[in-house]
Every structure is written in C-alpha cells, then in structure tokens.
Amino acid sequence: MTKAPQDPKIEPQEHSEPLRRAIGERYLTYALSTIMHRALPDARDGLKPVHRRILFAMRELKLSPTSAFRKSAKISGDVMGNYHPHGDAAIYDAMARLAQDFNVRYPLVDGQGNFGNIDGDNPAASRYTEARLTAIAEALMEGLAENAVDFRPNYDGTLEEPVVMPAAFPHLLANGSSGIAVGMATNIPPHNLHELIDGCLALIKHPDLPDAALVDLIPGPDFPTGGVIVEPRASILDSYRTGRGSFRLRARWAVEDLGRGQWQIVVTEIPYQVQKSKLIERLAELIQTKKTPLLADVRDESTADVRLILEPRVRTVDPDMLMGTLFRNSDLELRFSLNMNVLIDGRTPKVCSLREVLRAFLDHKREVLQRRSRHRLEKIDHRLEILEGFIITFLNLDRVIDIIRYDADPKRALMAEDWGKKHRRATSEKDYVPPAPGEGELTEVQAEAILNMRLRSLRRLEELELIAERDALMVERAGLEDLLASDALQWKRIGKDLAEVQKTFGKASKGGARRSTFAEAGEAEEVPYEAMIEREPITVICSKMGWIRAMKGHVALDSEQKFKDGDEGRFLFHAETTDRIILIGSNGRVYTLLGANLPGGRGMGEPVRLMVDLPNDAEIIDLMIHRPGLKLLIASTAGDGFVLPSDEVVAQTKAGKQVLVVREGVKTALCRPVKGDAVAVVGDNRKMLVFPLADLPEMARGKGVRLQKYKDGGLADATTFVLAQGLSWKDPAGRTRTETDLAEWQAARATAGRMAPRGFPRDNRFT
Incomplete structure (x- = not known):
C-alpha cells in the first residue's frame, strides 16, 4: 500500500517543547487567572469579579432600592449571559450571600424570599426568590455614568463592564472577603463603616498617623452576628500592622434568673460563620459523651433573634466555669484568622496592613474624583457651547428666523453667518452684549442645537434662564479647575464626600451601630475534670x-x-x-x-x-x-x-x-x-x-x-x-x-x- 503524497502547501501543525515548560506555562496561566479573576478581591472596591458583575448587571436591569423586585433567576441569567460565563448556581450562590445579613455586614442585595438562615439552611431555588439592590450598593457604583472608572469588553466583546467600581466607601474592610487561590489565600473580617471612615478622615488629615492611633479609631472587626472579641489590644495592633493574625471571638451570653435559686444561661449572639444547628449538635454531643458534665441540656428557642438556652446540671455550678468549659470544647469561641492578601491596582497580590488597604482605597477615591471632575468639565464645556449658540440666537432672532425660513441649507448658512457684526433688534439695546472676538461664527454643534430648538423656547423668560444657567456653569467650571489644580482641595472634597456617606450609613443609621464588643478573656481557672x-x-x-x-x-x-x-x-x-x-x-x-x-x-x-x-x-x-x-x-x-x-x-x-x-x-x-x-x-x-x-x-x-x-x-x-x-x-x-x-x-x-x-x-x- 503506497502512502499518499503530502501537499507541500499544507504545513504540519505540530510543535515540540519540553514537558516541564509546557506544563509550567499552562499552570502559571491558570494560577494567575485564579488569583486575579476569581479568588482575591480588589483593594480599591473590595469586590471579586463575580460580585462586581452581579451588581453591574442589576444596575443595568434598573433594580434600584425603590424599584420592584425581579426574579433571581432573571438576574443570574443576565449575569451569566452578558458578563460571567460560568455556572448559574455559582452566580446565584454568590448573589444570595450578598443578601444574607448574617454573612455580610452591609448587604448589597435586598432579597425577598428564602435566602438561607444562620442555621445553615440553603437559599431557595432562584426561581422562587426575588432581589434588588440596596442603597449602599448604589453608593458603590455612584459615578459609573461619569467616566469614574475604566470599562473593558465583556467575554465575547459585545458589551462593556467596569474594571473596578467607584466605591464611595472602603468596602473591602466593611464587608470583608475570603478566598483560596493557587498558593495563596485571603481572609478579611468585616468592620464597622463609621469607624473605617473615621480612620480614612484621620489619614487624610495626618498621612503619617501612627498605627496605634489608627487602631484607636478602628479597634477591631465588627461581625454581622455580633459576639465578644476577647483578643488583647497588642495582638490586634500587631495583626493590623502586619496584615496577618487572628481574633478570638466568643458568643454573647447572660445568666437568666428563674427564681427559687434556679437559673439558666441564654446565648443571644454566636460567633461569625458558625452554623447554629451545628453548634447545637456539638453541644448535645458534649452532653451525651459527658465531656461537659456541668451542662445538663441545651435548647433552641430562637425566632428572628438567636436564643440558645443552656441548663446547668446543678444550680451550685459557677456560670463562668461552665461557659469556660464550653468555650474550650465548642464553637462558642473560635479564632477568626486575618490574612489581608488583596490585589493592588487590580493586578498585584500583596499582604497589606490596615494602613495600606485604606491608602489604596483613598488613592482610588482621588482618581475617581479627578476623572469625574474632568468628565463634568467636558459636559460643562459642551453645554456652554450650546448656550452661547442659544444666546446668539436670542440676540439675532429675526435673522435666525429668516435663515431657517428661506435658506435651502439653514445649518450651513447659520455657520457661515458672522454674528459678531449683527446686533439685536430689540427695544432694550443697553442689554446687548456683543460676542467676544472669535465668537462670531457658530459651530456645527451650536447650529444643530439651534435648528432643534422648540418655538416655545423663543421667549424672554427662556433667554434670561439661559444666561443664568451659563453664569452658574461658568462658576462651577472655575471651581472644578481649581479642584483639579489643588491636591488640598481634592482631599478636602474626598473628606466631605466620606462624611456624607458616614452620615447616611454610619452608626446613626439603621443597623450601623457596632455589634461586636470588646472584653478581656481573663484566665479561666483550670478545674479538674473529675470535679465536674x-x-x-x-x-x-x-x-x-x-x-x-x-x-x-x-x-x-x-x-x-x-x-x-x-x-x-x-x-x-x-x-x-x-x-x-x-x-x-x-x-x-x-x-x-x-x-x-x-x-x-x-x-x-x-x-x-x-x-x-x-x-x-x-x-x-x-x-x-x-x-x-x-x-x-x-x-x-x-x-x-x-x-x-x-x-x-x-x-x-x-x-x-x-x-x-x-x-x-x-x-x-x-x-x-x-x-x-x-x-x-x-x-x-x-x-x-x-x-x-x-x-x-x-x-x-x-x-x-x-x-x-x-x-x-x-x-x-x-x-x-x-x-x-x-x-x-x-x-x-x-x-x-x-x-x-x-x-x-x-x-x-x-x-x-x-x-x-x-x-x-x-x-x-x-x-
């Protein structure tokens, strides 16, 4: 059997390279993709790509806090089809978490329906739930229409999505983040927004603020489920200085007197990310195995709020001794690790200190302010150009009407006319202000705007309004130019904007007060097990x-x-x-x-x-x-x-x-x-x-x-x-x-x- 001759025009598609290099390059590509596009949040807006795309898709659907709810299936479908070509289940899970007030300190999604609970139950299917944005989520995206951030093509090039959100507040620390990438991970606890903005304002006023003074303003995390932080201040300070550490978090409890010498312990807050059902199972196991003989029974009386009842075996038991035993043997106390590994400028992973994270946000905030100011300048210049054309029209109204009425090409005629030599045919000649040199000719934009004017606008009151609008825009323009030319004015404006956010979402707002408090753990006395x-x-x-x-x-x-x-x-x-x-x-x-x-x-x-x-x-x-x-x-x-x-x-x-x-x-x-x-x-x-x-x-x-x-x-x-x-x-x-x-x-x-x-x-x- 003879071999068919090979066409010399067709070159073989074979390529040889060492296996080590081939695998290394491909694995490095995968690792970088995981780090940058999946696991690590951006230090500027604190979001991962999936969360950013969910919020942007909901904005495109016009799901504002005052709008009607939309089916979650519709939202996750739009996110998957337009921006995030991954599984809809993963998208819905990510969106549902943004609506869970026990997982997120400041929810970005307002959910209607079953979005899960603190017991660990999963949310209902996406076809059964509805959602819309919250007011604080809108604050994250404020400025998207004003060229505040860069946009990039979506996965198929048919649409555009923001590279990063404008972020009106330090969302990375406010809601925290966690993720596991290739060779690195991140775990950031949530914090109190009011305290974070206090820290930002202090850094704006004093860039070299000592770490101790910064921790005085931001004393520690503020978990959605509350609890008591018993970590020593020196350890917290070291964690925030290095970006790595941990926080001891305990459940909040109190002794409830039942009368006649009887009492019980009531747990009202459990540690962050602890499933209540699993916690109860663990406590029941301790009772069954007699590892905590001081505890006789555990009962769940929770409704909307957590209420766990712990009954002692005998009333002579010391409550502190009983809780100390439970803290050592159950998730009523845990350590929440801190690893602030984030993407700086969206590209470089780095373990940052508290100061570096806040500085990254403030630098991003300044860039957003500059871009929005330049965008506003362009809008003002465009509007001033149109207003000048309108004012010229009012000064030479009869000539404009003649051109529009009799000229075959009124747009070209309007642009060719030298309006600097014309004067207004009106009784009040003293009101006439001749155009400045070089302003005698209309631009194409002005001519098009004049031709699109409505006849009802040709009245004296409208002319006065145009002049007032022009004067106001000129004042605003001068202010924006001064703002862009002065670093001090920019930081002052940023501080003012942050103060407004603090007023809206700070401790005076609903749910804005600190939930996690601080206390000393104390040295629990080691009691022999036999004594219990x-x-x-x-x-x-x-x-x-x-x-x-x-x-x-x-x-x-x-x-x-x-x-x-x-x-x-x-x-x-x-x-x-x-x-x-x-x-x-x-x-x-x-x-x-x-x-x-x-x-x-x-x-x-x-x-x-x-x-x-x-x-x-x-x-x-x-x-x-x-x-x-x-x-x-x-x-x-x-x-x-x-x-x-x-x-x-x-x-x-x-x-x-x-x-x-x-x-x-x-x-x-x-x-x-x-x-x-x-x-x-x-x-x-x-x-x-x-x-x-x-x-x-x-x-x-x-x-x-x-x-x-x-x-x-x-x-x-x-x-x-x-x-x-x-x-x-x-x-x-x-x-x-x-x-x-x-x-x-x-x-x-x-x-x-x-x-x-x-x-x-x-x-x-x-x-």
Whole structure:
C-alpha cells in the first residue's frame, strides 16, 4: 500500500517543547487567572469579579432600592449571559450571600424570599426568590455614568463592564472577603463603616498617623452576628500592622434568673460563620459523651433573634466555669484568622496592613474624583457651547428666523453667518452684549442645537434662564479647575464626600451601630475534670476481647454477666464515675479512661480500642483504678522492669503514654501495685528468685533493669510482698499456701534463681 503524497502547501501543525515548560506555562496561566479573576478581591472596591458583575448587571436591569423586585433567576441569567460565563448556581450562590445579613455586614442585595438562615439552611431555588439592590450598593457604583472608572469588553466583546467600581466607601474592610487561590489565600473580617471612615478622615488629615492611633479609631472587626472579641489590644495592633493574625471571638451570653435559686444561661449572639444547628449538635454531643458534665441540656428557642438556652446540671455550678468549659470544647469561641492578601491596582497580590488597604482605597477615591471632575468639565464645556449658540440666537432672532425660513441649507448658512457684526433688534439695546472676538461664527454643534430648538423656547423668560444657567456653569467650571489644580482641595472634597456617606450609613443609621464588643478573656481557672462529674458508684466490666462497659451501682462481683458469643469476662471491679481507669497495653503504653465516659451496662458495651488508640496487635495486660501516690511494679517478658510512680501513668490523649520501652518481640508482662519490701520473680522455666525491692530503681519511663536471668523462655510472673510475712500462693487444689523460709530462693537481682517450691502453681503465677 503506497502512502499518499503530502501537499507541500499544507504545513504540519505540530510543535515540540519540553514537558516541564509546557506544563509550567499552562499552570502559571491558570494560577494567575485564579488569583486575579476569581479568588482575591480588589483593594480599591473590595469586590471579586463575580460580585462586581452581579451588581453591574442589576444596575443595568434598573433594580434600584425603590424599584420592584425581579426574579433571581432573571438576574443570574443576565449575569451569566452578558458578563460571567460560568455556572448559574455559582452566580446565584454568590448573589444570595450578598443578601444574607448574617454573612455580610452591609448587604448589597435586598432579597425577598428564602435566602438561607444562620442555621445553615440553603437559599431557595432562584426561581422562587426575588432581589434588588440596596442603597449602599448604589453608593458603590455612584459615578459609573461619569467616566469614574475604566470599562473593558465583556467575554465575547459585545458589551462593556467596569474594571473596578467607584466605591464611595472602603468596602473591602466593611464587608470583608475570603478566598483560596493557587498558593495563596485571603481572609478579611468585616468592620464597622463609621469607624473605617473615621480612620480614612484621620489619614487624610495626618498621612503619617501612627498605627496605634489608627487602631484607636478602628479597634477591631465588627461581625454581622455580633459576639465578644476577647483578643488583647497588642495582638490586634500587631495583626493590623502586619496584615496577618487572628481574633478570638466568643458568643454573647447572660445568666437568666428563674427564681427559687434556679437559673439558666441564654446565648443571644454566636460567633461569625458558625452554623447554629451545628453548634447545637456539638453541644448535645458534649452532653451525651459527658465531656461537659456541668451542662445538663441545651435548647433552641430562637425566632428572628438567636436564643440558645443552656441548663446547668446543678444550680451550685459557677456560670463562668461552665461557659469556660464550653468555650474550650465548642464553637462558642473560635479564632477568626486575618490574612489581608488583596490585589493592588487590580493586578498585584500583596499582604497589606490596615494602613495600606485604606491608602489604596483613598488613592482610588482621588482618581475617581479627578476623572469625574474632568468628565463634568467636558459636559460643562459642551453645554456652554450650546448656550452661547442659544444666546446668539436670542440676540439675532429675526435673522435666525429668516435663515431657517428661506435658506435651502439653514445649518450651513447659520455657520457661515458672522454674528459678531449683527446686533439685536430689540427695544432694550443697553442689554446687548456683543460676542467676544472669535465668537462670531457658530459651530456645527451650536447650529444643530439651534435648528432643534422648540418655538416655545423663543421667549424672554427662556433667554434670561439661559444666561443664568451659563453664569452658574461658568462658576462651577472655575471651581472644578481649581479642584483639579489643588491636591488640598481634592482631599478636602474626598473628606466631605466620606462624611456624607458616614452620615447616611454610619452608626446613626439603621443597623450601623457596632455589634461586636470588646472584653478581656481573663484566665479561666483550670478545674479538674473529675470535679465536674457527679460522683456515682459503677461496676466496670471488661471482656477478654476488650469490650468494656460500666453498670450503675456496685454489682456483686460474683454475679453472672452476659458477653458476646465466643467472649468471656476478664476484668470486673467496683469503681466510681470520678475514677480514672488505667489500661496497660502489651506495647508498653498506658491509656486513661474516665469512669463517667464508659458506655452504659445495658448492652455489651463498646470496644475499648474505639476509646483509646490501642493497636490491634497489642493486648490488654491489666485494667486498674488509678490511685495517686502509689508505686507500681512494671516488667516485660524479657525480665526487665522497674518501679513506676502511679502519677506517671495518667495519659491526657487517646494515644496514651509510653512507659515501658520494649524491643521487637518483647511485651509488657505485668503491672501491679507495690506492697511490701521484697520482690519475687518466676520464669517460664519455673525458677523463682527473691530479692529486695530496694534493688529496683524508680523511673517514669524506660526499659528498666534485669530482674532475673534466663537461658530459655522469659518472665512468667512477679509480685511484691513483705519478706517477714512470707510469700503466699494458691496450690493446685485452691488452698492458700505461705512460704516463710525463703532463704533458698533469696539471691542477688538478675541471677537465675532456683526451682519453685513444691506445690507452686503449674501456670507459674503467684495469683
């Protein structure tokens, strides 16, 4: 089969480049797109592209605060079709968030319908909700029609959209922002608008204002859901100086007296971005798992306002102690991180300080003022040109009428006429003001305007109004020229505009007052967990397979208990809910369980491995109640051991605490309380050794020292006893036997020992 010849005019579309460079360039393009067009807000208007396009599309739909509502589906559809070619669900979610007063400090969208709630419920579908702009959103876009900002073509080049909004106030800090880009992220909390404008006015008056003075004016965030900020001022100052940090935020609560000594705690404000339903679930879990025994019940009585009821278990509980426990174990307190990573001039990502963010806004505000002033100058010049033509018409009205009436091309004739040589045919010649040199001819704009005049305008009153309008515009023009020529006048005008915004949307307006307050956290007293538990008797039952449970009360230890098929009982002892239960694993680690946290005794219990991180290949060597001040003898199967203080065996985490260091193939053999002054050790070879307890070191962690020497096998058992009272054990018949003459087995530690006495148990165990 012959290969068809290739047309020499067609060049192959193949291009070779290293894979590293190809992937690198494409990933860099994606990263820049994510950073600039999706995740990071612009420092000038505080908006991301999707939010900017939503507001602009709503403006184009004429959805002002006084207009009727429009379907959200219509709005998101217009945004997607005209400016933002992405999913309508993402657009609607972004728009819905702008309407949620619990997420946005100053909502930009006025929603009608179900736009979600603080419980975490999602908004209704876009076909069910309606929306329009809020007054403060209009303030963000004020000046768009006056060339205040640049416009760029939309994604398909059929329309234009603003590059940035004019922004009448520092929206970036007012509503905050959050986003995750490629290799960077941003998280900015909302602030109080009144305080932000105070800071801006102070920076205008004193550009070198110290950071401490600026933080005095802007003391911290102001969250939509309120709460109490307990972050120290020094930490807040450092966060605003560097642009990175965090703020501790707590729920607002109060004690409500119920009479007769009864009381309850009422939570009226929860931390920002905490879903109330999830918070209640967490509190209920703490109650169920008994991690906060001081709390008896949680109840949600919220309507439009948050109202969570926390009931104490007993009325003698200190409310501060109870809340301190809840703050540590739930989202009633959280840390809101600050990372002011924003786009400077819409291009460069940078972590900015509070001063730099406000300065970026003020510089943008000045540029907007200059552009709007120049635009207004152009409009005034155009209007003055037309007004001069109208005034000339009134001064030479008869000649203008003749030209319009009889000339075949009145526009060209009007432009060709030298109006400087004409005079007004009127009785009051003293009112005539001749045109200035060079103003005798009409421009094309003036001639067109004259031809478009209505006959009803040709009256004396209209002429006087034109002259008054011209004089007023001339005064305004002179003021604009002075404004553009003077930096001081520009900053004064910006300050005046900001003061007007502050008056409209500041603390005196509805919802403008500060919601989050400040307080000192105080050092909460660490209360032992056991002190918060109601002391009750329990019977701890643990099976051979590691299923553990606690029955209420002290059940008879010889009573029959139920276990799973193939399982049987191993540990059974009386304890109390306040007791710590120590579990010794064969891996040399000790674990701590709390009696109050053990599962109830109605069923078969739960595997202990779900409560602590005991490996599957590790066995339970012993289970005992922790008694402070006791000494324990711990030893490995290799015959090494030491005396362990009981205070060292309490573990604070599920992972436990390594106490006995064992090598591969060696396990923990035993861990028993120390009683007496002597140690008896027996090996798998049935050789027994007795030596003084003082020969063993007291350690908190380690391998220990050699107890007994073996040629074959290892340690079988060990015990401590009072040498003068003798060593006791049970013989094969179940009778207790005591050996007082132990001289035959007494020797130095780490020796081999001698064969156990006659009648010693076959399993080589002392107990």
